[in-house]
Amino acid sequence: MDRLDGKQILMIVGQKNYNEEEFDYLFQRLESEGADVFVASNQLEQALGRLEGSVTPDEAIEEVDPAEYDALVLIGGYAARLFLWDDEKTHQLVRKANDLNKLIAAISTAPVVLANAGILKGRKATVFPDYDATLSLQENGAKFIYEDVVVDENIITCNHTRYKEQFAEAIIKYLSKTHEKTSESLQES
Template identity: 40%
Template sequence: MTEPKKILMVVAQENFRDEEFFEPKEVFEKSGAKVTVASNTTKKAKGILGGEVKPDISIPDVNIDDYDAISITGGGGARQYLWENKELLDIVRKANEKGKVVAAICISPVVLANAGILEGKKSTVFKTDENVRILKEKGARHQDKGVISDGNIVTGRDPKSAKEYGKSVLEAFN
Protein backbone atom coordinates (compact mmCIF):
# COMPACT_ATOMS: atom_id res chain seq x y z
CA MET A 1 0.00 0.00 0.00
CA THR A 2 1.52 3.29 -1.06
CA GLU A 3 1.16 6.47 0.99
CA PRO A 4 -1.50 8.83 -0.37
CA LYS A 5 -0.03 11.74 -2.33
CA LYS A 6 0.01 15.07 -0.52
CA ILE A 7 -0.91 18.00 -2.75
CA LEU A 8 -0.61 21.66 -1.79
CA MET A 9 -3.25 23.74 -3.60
CA VAL A 10 -2.58 27.49 -3.64
CA VAL A 11 -5.42 29.98 -4.14
CA ALA A 12 -5.49 33.76 -4.27
CA GLN A 13 -7.17 35.36 -1.26
CA GLU A 14 -9.81 36.86 -3.58
CA ASN A 15 -11.02 36.24 -7.13
CA PHE A 16 -9.58 32.77 -7.65
CA ARG A 17 -11.29 30.84 -10.45
CA ASP A 18 -13.75 28.48 -8.75
CA GLU A 19 -13.65 25.65 -11.35
CA GLU A 20 -9.83 25.69 -11.42
CA PHE A 21 -9.77 25.03 -7.68
CA PHE A 22 -12.80 22.84 -6.96
CA GLU A 23 -12.61 20.53 -10.03
CA PRO A 24 -8.93 19.52 -9.65
CA LYS A 25 -9.42 19.25 -5.86
CA GLU A 26 -12.24 16.75 -6.45
CA VAL A 27 -10.06 14.78 -8.90
CA PHE A 28 -7.19 14.73 -6.37
CA GLU A 29 -9.38 13.65 -3.44
CA LYS A 30 -11.17 10.94 -5.45
CA SER A 31 -7.72 9.45 -6.19
CA GLY A 32 -7.05 9.30 -2.44
CA ALA A 33 -4.69 12.29 -2.34
CA LYS A 34 -4.61 14.50 0.74
CA VAL A 35 -5.14 18.15 -0.21
CA THR A 36 -3.87 21.08 1.86
CA VAL A 37 -5.01 24.57 0.83
CA ALA A 38 -2.67 27.55 1.11
CA SER A 39 -3.27 31.25 0.56
CA ASN A 40 -1.83 34.57 1.67
CA THR A 41 -3.62 34.16 5.01
CA THR A 42 -5.87 31.53 6.58
CA LYS A 43 -8.90 33.83 6.28
CA LYS A 44 -11.64 32.51 4.00
CA ALA A 45 -10.67 32.88 0.32
CA LYS A 46 -13.38 33.84 -2.16
CA GLY A 47 -13.75 32.72 -5.77
CA ILE A 48 -14.94 34.83 -8.70
CA LEU A 49 -18.17 32.78 -8.86
CA GLY A 50 -18.79 32.96 -5.11
CA GLY A 51 -17.13 29.73 -3.98
CA GLU A 52 -15.32 29.90 -0.66
CA VAL A 53 -12.53 27.90 0.92
CA LYS A 54 -10.84 28.27 4.29
CA PRO A 55 -7.08 27.82 3.72
CA ASP A 56 -5.35 25.34 6.03
CA ILE A 57 -2.05 27.21 5.99
CA SER A 58 -0.61 30.57 4.94
CA ILE A 59 1.98 30.63 2.14
CA PRO A 60 4.81 31.86 4.44
CA ASP A 61 4.23 28.81 6.71
CA VAL A 62 4.51 26.20 3.92
CA ASN A 63 7.34 23.66 4.09
CA ILE A 64 7.39 22.13 0.59
CA ASP A 65 9.08 19.00 1.99
CA ASP A 66 5.66 18.10 3.46
CA TYR A 67 4.10 17.75 -0.04
CA ASP A 68 4.50 15.71 -3.21
CA ALA A 69 3.05 18.39 -5.49
CA ILE A 70 1.98 22.02 -5.65
CA SER A 71 -0.96 23.20 -7.77
CA ILE A 72 -1.55 26.93 -8.24
CA THR A 73 -5.11 27.98 -9.05
CA GLY A 74 -5.84 30.73 -11.58
CA GLY A 75 -8.32 33.57 -11.75
CA GLY A 76 -7.82 37.33 -11.70
CA GLY A 77 -6.74 37.33 -8.07
CA ALA A 78 -3.63 35.32 -8.99
CA ARG A 79 -2.12 38.39 -10.69
CA GLN A 80 -2.68 40.51 -7.56
CA TYR A 81 -1.80 37.98 -4.84
CA LEU A 82 0.44 35.31 -6.38
CA TRP A 83 2.44 36.44 -9.46
CA GLU A 84 5.06 38.38 -7.46
CA ASN A 85 4.67 36.62 -4.07
CA LYS A 86 8.32 36.08 -3.03
CA GLU A 87 7.54 33.23 -0.61
CA LEU A 88 5.46 31.43 -3.25
CA LEU A 89 8.18 31.90 -5.89
CA ASP A 90 10.71 30.35 -3.47
CA ILE A 91 8.37 27.42 -2.73
CA VAL A 92 7.92 26.80 -6.49
CA ARG A 93 11.70 26.88 -7.08
CA LYS A 94 12.35 24.48 -4.16
CA ALA A 95 9.58 22.10 -5.28
CA ASN A 96 11.06 22.00 -8.79
CA GLU A 97 14.62 21.48 -7.51
CA LYS A 98 13.37 18.52 -5.45
CA GLY A 99 11.62 16.99 -8.50
CA LYS A 100 8.11 17.43 -7.09
CA VAL A 101 5.14 17.92 -9.40
CA VAL A 102 4.72 21.66 -10.01
CA ALA A 103 1.45 22.70 -11.62
CA ALA A 104 -0.45 25.89 -12.44
CA ILE A 105 -3.60 26.71 -14.40
CA CYS A 106 -5.09 29.75 -16.19
CA ILE A 107 -2.95 32.85 -15.52
CA SER A 108 -0.91 31.13 -12.80
CA PRO A 109 1.71 29.58 -15.12
CA VAL A 110 3.07 33.15 -14.94
CA VAL A 111 4.03 32.30 -11.32
CA LEU A 112 6.10 29.37 -12.64
CA ALA A 113 7.67 31.62 -15.28
CA ASN A 114 8.46 34.29 -12.65
CA ALA A 115 10.06 31.58 -10.49
CA GLY A 116 12.34 30.79 -13.45
CA ILE A 117 11.32 27.15 -13.87
CA LEU A 118 9.73 27.27 -17.35
CA GLU A 119 13.01 27.92 -19.21
CA GLY A 120 12.95 25.57 -22.23
CA LYS A 121 9.72 23.89 -21.04
CA LYS A 122 6.54 23.42 -23.08
CA SER A 123 3.68 25.17 -21.31
CA THR A 124 0.31 26.79 -21.77
CA VAL A 125 -1.40 29.76 -20.13
CA PHE A 126 -4.73 31.60 -20.36
CA LYS A 127 -4.13 33.34 -23.66
CA THR A 128 -3.67 37.09 -23.40
CA ASP A 129 -0.87 39.07 -25.02
CA GLU A 130 0.60 39.85 -21.59
CA ASN A 131 0.52 36.27 -20.27
CA VAL A 132 2.05 34.78 -23.42
CA ARG A 133 4.71 37.54 -23.56
CA ILE A 134 5.78 36.91 -19.95
CA LEU A 135 6.08 33.15 -20.52
CA LYS A 136 8.13 33.66 -23.69
CA GLU A 137 10.36 36.32 -22.04
CA LYS A 138 11.12 33.78 -19.29
CA GLY A 139 12.11 31.13 -21.85
CA ALA A 140 8.95 29.00 -21.94
CA ARG A 141 7.90 27.27 -25.15
CA HIS A 142 4.26 28.43 -25.19
CA GLN A 143 1.63 26.27 -26.89
CA ASP A 144 -2.06 27.13 -27.03
CA LYS A 145 -3.41 23.79 -25.71
CA GLY A 146 -5.74 22.81 -22.87
CA VAL A 147 -3.16 21.03 -20.71
CA ILE A 148 0.56 20.45 -21.21
CA SER A 149 2.86 18.22 -19.18
CA ASP A 150 6.63 18.59 -19.55
CA GLY A 151 8.47 16.39 -17.09
CA ASN A 152 7.37 17.31 -13.56
CA ILE A 153 5.64 20.52 -14.72
CA VAL A 154 1.94 20.64 -15.63
CA THR A 155 0.19 23.74 -16.98
CA GLY A 156 -3.49 24.23 -17.79
CA ARG A 157 -5.06 26.96 -19.95
CA ASP A 158 -8.53 27.74 -18.60
CA PRO A 159 -11.60 26.63 -16.59
CA LYS A 160 -12.65 24.20 -19.37
CA SER A 161 -9.32 22.39 -18.83
CA ALA A 162 -9.72 22.07 -15.04
CA LYS A 163 -10.67 18.36 -14.81
CA GLU A 164 -8.10 17.28 -17.41
CA TYR A 165 -5.54 19.43 -15.56
CA GLY A 166 -6.30 17.61 -12.30
CA LYS A 167 -5.87 14.21 -14.00
CA SER A 168 -2.60 15.35 -15.61
CA VAL A 169 -1.22 16.42 -12.22
CA LEU A 170 -1.90 12.90 -10.91
CA GLU A 171 -0.38 11.31 -14.02
CA ALA A 172 2.79 13.39 -13.51
CA PHE A 173 3.55 11.31 -10.40
CA ASN A 174 4.26 8.27 -12.60
Protein backbone atom coordinates in the same frame (compact mmCIF):
# COMPACT_ATOMS: atom_id res chain seq x y z
CA MET B 1 -7.01 1.06 -4.14
CA ASP B 2 -7.28 4.67 -5.33
CA ARG B 3 -4.59 5.94 -7.68
CA LEU B 4 -3.40 8.68 -5.31
CA ASP B 5 -3.51 6.89 -1.94
CA GLY B 6 -0.93 8.44 0.37
CA LYS B 7 -0.22 11.42 -1.89
CA GLN B 8 -0.12 14.87 -0.27
CA ILE B 9 -1.20 17.68 -2.59
CA LEU B 10 -1.12 21.39 -1.82
CA MET B 11 -3.48 23.64 -3.77
CA ILE B 12 -2.48 27.30 -3.85
CA VAL B 13 -5.05 30.08 -4.31
CA GLY B 14 -4.75 33.85 -4.34
CA GLN B 15 -6.52 35.60 -1.49
CA LYS B 16 -9.40 37.13 -3.49
CA ASN B 17 -11.09 36.21 -6.79
CA TYR B 18 -9.62 32.73 -7.27
CA ASN B 19 -11.33 30.58 -9.89
CA GLU B 20 -13.81 28.43 -7.94
CA GLU B 21 -14.65 26.20 -10.89
CA GLU B 22 -11.00 25.14 -11.17
CA PHE B 23 -10.49 24.86 -7.42
CA ASP B 24 -13.69 22.95 -6.61
CA TYR B 25 -13.31 20.47 -9.45
CA LEU B 26 -9.62 19.75 -8.82
CA PHE B 27 -10.00 19.53 -5.04
CA GLN B 28 -12.87 17.03 -5.32
CA ARG B 29 -11.28 15.04 -8.15
CA LEU B 30 -7.91 14.66 -6.42
CA GLU B 31 -9.56 13.72 -3.13
CA SER B 32 -11.77 11.19 -4.91
CA GLU B 33 -8.58 9.49 -6.15
CA GLY B 34 -7.36 9.11 -2.55
CA ALA B 35 -5.07 12.13 -2.20
CA ASP B 36 -4.88 14.22 0.95
CA VAL B 37 -5.50 17.74 -0.35
CA PHE B 38 -4.53 20.88 1.55
CA VAL B 39 -4.86 24.58 0.72
CA ALA B 40 -2.44 27.49 1.05
CA SER B 41 -2.97 31.17 0.35
CA ASN B 42 -1.27 34.48 1.00
CA GLN B 43 -2.84 34.67 4.46
CA LEU B 44 -4.58 32.29 6.83
CA GLU B 45 -7.83 34.22 6.66
CA GLN B 46 -10.60 32.94 4.40
CA ALA B 47 -9.77 33.17 0.68
CA LEU B 48 -12.64 34.36 -1.50
CA GLY B 49 -13.61 33.03 -4.90
CA ARG B 50 -14.72 35.22 -7.78
CA LEU B 51 -18.36 34.23 -7.29
CA GLU B 52 -19.58 33.28 -3.81
CA GLY B 53 -17.22 30.49 -2.81
CA SER B 54 -14.56 30.61 -0.15
CA VAL B 55 -11.98 28.36 1.45
CA THR B 56 -10.04 28.59 4.69
CA PRO B 57 -6.37 27.86 4.01
CA ASP B 58 -4.55 25.21 6.03
CA GLU B 59 -1.30 27.16 5.70
CA ALA B 60 0.02 30.55 4.68
CA ILE B 61 2.26 30.29 1.61
CA GLU B 62 5.29 31.58 3.52
CA GLU B 63 5.00 28.71 6.04
CA VAL B 64 4.79 25.85 3.53
CA ASP B 65 7.55 23.23 3.47
CA PRO B 66 7.38 21.75 -0.04
CA ALA B 67 9.16 18.59 1.15
CA GLU B 68 5.89 17.64 2.91
CA TYR B 69 3.96 17.48 -0.38
CA ASP B 70 4.07 15.40 -3.54
CA ALA B 71 2.62 18.19 -5.66
CA LEU B 72 1.72 21.86 -5.77
CA VAL B 73 -1.35 22.82 -7.81
CA LEU B 74 -1.75 26.54 -8.50
CA ILE B 75 -5.25 27.79 -9.27
CA GLY B 76 -5.85 30.61 -11.71
CA GLY B 77 -8.35 33.38 -12.03
CA TYR B 78 -7.86 37.04 -11.32
CA ALA B 79 -6.49 36.09 -7.89
CA ALA B 80 -3.40 34.55 -9.46
CA ARG B 81 -2.72 37.77 -11.35
CA LEU B 82 -3.30 40.00 -8.31
CA PHE B 83 -1.83 37.93 -5.48
CA LEU B 84 0.56 35.34 -6.92
CA TRP B 85 2.17 36.50 -10.19
CA ASP B 86 4.62 38.84 -8.46
CA ASP B 87 4.61 37.38 -4.94
CA GLU B 88 8.18 36.54 -3.93
CA LYS B 89 7.04 34.13 -1.18
CA THR B 90 5.13 32.11 -3.76
CA HIS B 91 8.11 32.25 -6.13
CA GLN B 92 10.41 30.93 -3.38
CA LEU B 93 8.00 28.08 -2.64
CA VAL B 94 7.76 27.14 -6.32
CA ARG B 95 11.57 27.23 -6.73
CA LYS B 96 12.09 25.03 -3.65
CA ALA B 97 9.48 22.54 -4.87
CA ASN B 98 11.14 22.45 -8.28
CA ASP B 99 14.57 21.89 -6.68
CA LEU B 100 13.01 18.88 -4.90
CA ASN B 101 11.61 17.66 -8.25
CA LYS B 102 8.03 17.87 -6.93
CA LEU B 103 5.16 17.99 -9.39
CA ILE B 104 4.16 21.60 -10.01
CA ALA B 105 0.89 22.11 -11.88
CA ALA B 106 -0.71 25.43 -12.82
CA ILE B 107 -3.94 26.24 -14.65
CA SER B 108 -5.21 29.23 -16.68
CA THR B 109 -3.41 32.40 -15.46
CA ALA B 110 -1.32 30.61 -12.81
CA PRO B 111 1.52 29.40 -15.11
CA VAL B 112 2.77 33.01 -15.05
CA VAL B 113 3.74 32.40 -11.41
CA LEU B 114 6.04 29.59 -12.55
CA ALA B 115 7.55 31.78 -15.27
CA ASN B 116 8.11 34.69 -12.88
CA ALA B 117 9.69 32.30 -10.38
CA GLY B 118 12.21 31.38 -13.08
CA ILE B 119 11.44 27.66 -13.36
CA LEU B 120 10.14 27.66 -16.94
CA LYS B 121 13.39 28.69 -18.67
CA GLY B 122 13.79 26.35 -21.63
CA ARG B 123 10.67 24.40 -20.61
CA LYS B 124 7.48 23.88 -22.62
CA ALA B 125 4.39 25.47 -21.09
CA THR B 126 0.99 26.89 -21.90
CA VAL B 127 -1.06 29.63 -20.27
CA PHE B 128 -4.41 31.42 -20.59
CA PRO B 129 -4.42 33.10 -24.03
CA ASP B 130 -3.98 36.65 -22.76
CA TYR B 131 -1.34 39.08 -24.01
CA ASP B 132 0.24 39.75 -20.58
CA ALA B 133 0.24 36.07 -19.63
CA THR B 134 1.81 34.78 -22.85
CA LEU B 135 4.32 37.64 -22.85
CA SER B 136 5.37 36.81 -19.28
CA LEU B 137 6.08 33.20 -20.25
CA GLN B 138 8.08 34.22 -23.30
CA GLU B 139 10.03 36.96 -21.49
CA ASN B 140 10.99 34.45 -18.79
CA GLY B 141 12.39 31.95 -21.30
CA ALA B 142 9.53 29.45 -21.52
CA LYS B 143 8.81 27.68 -24.79
CA PHE B 144 5.18 28.80 -25.08
CA ILE B 145 3.00 26.17 -26.75
CA TYR B 146 -0.63 26.87 -27.54
CA GLU B 147 -2.07 23.55 -26.38
CA ASP B 148 -4.71 22.75 -23.78
CA VAL B 149 -2.41 20.84 -21.40
CA VAL B 150 1.38 20.65 -21.58
CA VAL B 151 3.55 18.26 -19.57
CA ASP B 152 7.29 18.95 -19.38
CA GLU B 153 9.00 16.67 -16.86
CA ASN B 154 7.68 17.69 -13.40
CA ILE B 155 5.69 20.70 -14.67
CA ILE B 156 2.12 20.52 -15.96
CA THR B 157 0.38 23.61 -17.32
CA CYS B 158 -3.15 24.12 -18.62
CA ASN B 159 -4.40 27.14 -20.56
CA HIS B 160 -8.08 27.31 -19.63
CA THR B 161 -10.69 26.28 -17.07
CA ARG B 162 -12.59 24.35 -19.75
CA TYR B 163 -9.73 21.80 -19.83
CA LYS B 164 -9.74 21.15 -16.09
CA GLU B 165 -10.66 17.48 -16.59
CA GLN B 166 -7.64 16.85 -18.84
CA PHE B 167 -5.46 18.83 -16.43
CA ALA B 168 -6.64 16.74 -13.48
CA GLU B 169 -6.03 13.53 -15.41
CA ALA B 170 -2.47 14.63 -16.27
CA ILE B 171 -1.80 15.31 -12.56
CA ILE B 172 -3.27 11.95 -11.54
CA LYS B 173 -1.33 10.09 -14.23
CA TYR B 174 1.96 11.74 -13.21
CA LEU B 175 1.47 11.09 -9.50
CA SER B 176 0.24 7.54 -10.15
CA LYS B 177 3.51 6.76 -11.92
CA THR B 178 5.53 8.05 -8.97
CA HIS B 179 3.22 6.04 -6.67
CA GLU B 180 3.90 2.88 -8.69
CA LYS B 181 7.67 3.47 -8.52
CA THR B 182 7.50 3.92 -4.75
CA SER B 183 5.38 0.78 -4.35
CA GLU B 184 7.77 -1.24 -6.53
CA SER B 185 10.83 -0.14 -4.54
CA LEU B 186 9.07 -1.00 -1.26
CA GLN B 187 8.18 -4.47 -2.57
CA GLU B 188 11.79 -5.06 -3.62
CA SER B 189 13.11 -4.21 -0.13
